[in-house]
Amino acid sequence: MHRQAYWQSEIEKYHRMHLTRNIPMLKFLDATHGVTEIGHRLFVACTNDYLGLRFHPEVIESAQRCMRCGGFGSSGARLTTGAHPLANQLERELADFKHSEAALIFNTGYMANIGLISTICRSGDVIFSDEKNHASIIDGCKLSHGKVVIYPHRDIDRLRELLDEHRGESRFIITEGVFSMDGTVAPLPELLQLAENFDAHVIIDDAHGLGVLGERGHGTLEHFNILSNPHIIQVGTCSKALGSLGGFVCGTKCLIQYLCQRSRPFICSTMLPASILAASSKALQILQDRPERVRRLRQLSEIAKSIFSESGMAFPSEAIAILPIVIGDETRTMKIFENLYQQGIYLTAIRYPSVPLGQARLRLSVCSEYEEDEWRDALVRIVNTIKTID
Ligand SMILES: Cc1ncc(COP(=O)(O)O)c(C=O)c1O
Structure with missing residues (x-):
């Protein structure tokens, strides 16, 4: 046709x-x-602007001030044309907020998932993905060369069985923190326990947990009183409760350096304008201070x-x-x-x-x-x- x-x-x-x-x-x-x-x-x-920060006068003022000094567009990818110092500053702030060693900013949360999963999950790896995971996780899995195994929504027993069936292979468990279409929360302590038992990593996309879960809005880890854990890699976005734009990955310094070398959405796409980084940084500060x-x-x-x-x-x-x-x-x-x-x-x-x-x-x-x-x-x-x- x-x-x-x-x-x-x-x-x-x-x-x-x-x-x-x-x-x-x-x-x-x-x-x-x-x-x-x-x-x-x-x-x-x-x-999705759960805290109404998109219209906060200090957020808008930060973006405007930055734009007036440095123009609007960013003119290129970070590795090609250089990055505004605000990129490093925001990464430091996000890493601290998520109790991680380091962070890397992507243009969107969608790109952060694709950029992370497609880069670190390689041929021979097995990815265990919750059936209700977001499209960006699904697409990241498709772009990776790993084998994808879908487990029923938050079903720890079934996941354990599946992990057991794939003993000996390198494994990643991928989940949303707060599921975007259901509002349910991932059973993170149990997932972590499985990850420790099976020597796997947990990738948690906390797009809808940031600013919402935990007494101080740090997200799903705070909700479960988990500070940090070497088995966890965190993904997030500034586009929901921070009222801005831009995705990020938080993890070890080594992981972030590896993504810098290999992650194509990071390497091959023009960086966010500095004014947007300024807005995200200000929104994060407001969330923490108030x-x-x-x-x-x-x-x-x-x-x-x-x-x-x-x-x-x-x-x-x-x-x-x-x-x-x-x-x-x-x-x-x-x-x-x-x-x-x-x-x-x-x-x-x-x-x-x-x-x-x-x-x-x-x-x-x-x-x-x-x-x-x-x-x-x-x-x-x-x-x-x-x-x-x-
Ligand atoms: C769970 C989840 N991850 C990632 C994204 C993508 O984030 P962004 O809108 O910043 O691309 C969304 C957006 O809807 C989401 O719900």
Whole structure:
């Protein structure tokens, strides 16, 4: 079939299955409100900017100051045209924050996963990957030359059996810290125990744990009171709770030096602008100096949990910022989405292929900057809309 005709037939198929994705135009006015092209104002109930730092005046000022002195673009990859000193500074700050020896910045969290996994997992290695891992982990595994073994979501017993079946081979266990579509938390202490028993490494992508889990928002390791461990390699991103952009890997000095030599997304792509590094650095500093945003996030999450449980709906008990409302049917999910949109609430619908077919959901998320009354009002309307639309 001619390529254009094939693409057209695929688009029509997605449409029939209610899986078409349209890119919504939404200009943010502040951390929790946006406005559409036609001036429709929306309360955004699905941001990844969990601490509202994207609009923090000090974050914006840092980026602006940096841009005024050094221009906007970075002009090349770090190894080619040199790096702004802020890159080293931010890496030091991220490494300290994650209690690691060293860190390396990539342009996005997506590139950090690809750049790490494809570089360190080599032919002859076995990668054990949680079935609910993010696309960037899956793609990193595909690009590596390792053998990939998928284990059921957080199933330690099954993972143990699989590790046992692959004794003698070099092994990596890969998991998200907080799962992006489910809000569940990886059983890190048990994973680490397995890693120690089987001489494996645990790669943990804590994109949604940073700023959320742990008393001070350090992420999944802090949540479990784990400071650091030679078996752990951490991946993160500044694009969620830090309200900025840029992925990173934290690990031993030796690992970071190796990635510098070999990781293609690091070597072959133009570096982030320094203004973005400045924004990330400032956001990280605010998170550390003023952890009250983390506490408020938790309080607002509890409000959502109690309003939903009064209506017989539950979220995973450990979930904080990501509160998925699993509807199942794609058509019904879209109807609820559209109805809420008309009511002025933007609550994104997640469908296949981001989640399996028949597991469509509304991905409710919490931002510490929600006004409590507005948040409560939105939650009640979400619950009522779910009840009325079949
Ligand atoms: C678990 C996980 N890892 C990595 C990424 C990618 O991060 P970034 O948006 O910085 O590319 C995401 C983003 O959605 C994610 O949910």
